[in-house]
Amino acid sequence: MRFSLIIVLLSSCCSTAFNAVRGFALPGPVSIRGPSRPRSDLEAASTQQIPLALQLQFSREGHVKLPKLLSPAVVKDLNTELKVYAASREIEAWQQKVAVYRDEPFESVKGRYSTIIDCKREVKRYVPSLPFLQHFHVQTPSTTRTKLDLLPAAAASLLGCSRVRLYQDSLFVKRAGDDVTGWHSDLPLSPWDGNDFVTFWIPLKDLPKSSPALLYASRSHADFALNFWGAEEDLSGRYIIRDHLPLSVGDVVAHHGFTLHSSKPSDAGRTAYAVSYVSAGARVRKGFAKEKGR
Numbered sequence: 001m002r003f004s005l006i007i008v009l010l011s012s013c014c015s016t017a018f019n020a021v022r023g024f025a026l027p028g029p030v031s032i033r034g035p036s037r038p039r040s041d042l043e044a045a046s047t048q049q050i051p052l053a054l055q056l057q058f059s060r061e062g063h064v065k066l067p068k069l070l071s072p073a074v075v076k077d078l079n080t081e082l083k084v085y086a087a088s089r090e091i092e093a094w095q096q097k098v099a100v101y102r103d104e105p106f107e108s109v110k111g112r113y114s115t116i117i118d119c120k121r122e123v124k125r126y127v128p129s130l131p132f133l134q135h136f137h138v139q140t141p142s143t144t145r146t147k148l149d150l151l152p153a154a155a156a157s158l159l160g161c162s163r164v165r166l167y168q169d170s171l172f173v174k175r176a177g178d179d180v181t182g183w184h185s186d187l188p189l190s191p192w193d194g195n196d197f198v199t200f201w202i203p204l205k206d207l208p209k210s211s212p213a214l215l216y217a218s219r220s221h222a223d224f225a226l227n228f229w230g231a232e233e234d235l236s237g238r239y240i241i242r243d244h245l246p247l248s249v250g251d252v253v254a255h256h257g258f259t260l261h262s263s264k265p266s267d268a269g270r271t272a273y274a275v276s277y278v279s280a281g282a283r284v285r286k287g288f289a290k291e292k293g294r
Helices: 011-021 052-061 072-088 090-102 106-110 116-123 141-150 152-159 224-228 288-292
Strands: 063-066 133-136 164-174 181-184 197-203 214-217 252-256 261-263 270-279
Touching: 052 063, 052 152, 072 090, 072 133, 072 141, 072 164, 072 270, 090 106, 090 116, 090 133, 141 152, 141 164, 141 270, 152 164, 152 197, 152 270, 214 252
Parallel strands: none
Antiparallel strands: 063 252, 133 164, 164 270, 181 261, 197 252, 197 270, 214 261
16 A cells, blocks of 8 residues: 655644634643542543553554443434534534635635535635545533543543643544545644644444544654654555554544544545543644744
């Protein structure tokens, strides 16, 4: 398989980047012990510790499957709420895609592209196949519980941090026929100056071995030479490519912010929910607002 490194301006990063630039209105610190603690209180995680063997795999490989990290009941609630959420806000997801391809603020695009047909027509000016859709900062009872109460301690455990900060959450809707997601890593396109960054990828239904789920380039998160000497176009054979299939409801895959990953088209469509955290001590890198021109 030919492995080409594609620098893609993913919509998730663009959206949060724009939010970060506008006064750095980023999500604040969250408790990692549960809802009874104040959100500003960041202490050492004492619950949901990840087994040492899985911590080591995450550290070495840059990605790890966490079996049954969430209860199936939690994921069932997520799936039910997120279907309604995505259906009610589909036009916003299309407008966000237009904003990404036109490199314009979302509010500017929103006023000029008021229908899904208009948005699709504009997106096709830039890419031959329609991309997957995303929704950001999703607010439902189940997403709030998941990102503020259930995952922060696991993030702290994997990153070896005593404190973590919620960065963003995203709902990914890949419909049948949507284009591939090119190889990329998340952290370089975020505003953060630091290394401690983890994303939890949560499938909302069982995925058998034959499913086109995310692919991960093992140990790419630690490949300092790649950028030091200059990225090659063809990276075939440089990394071992892995997935974590099959995945059952409740399983979660975690990957590091520098881990290269991609996904293939899905014949049946696929929906997933993702939540990203950084170390609480991470700083917005200098010049980020000027760099993004916002």
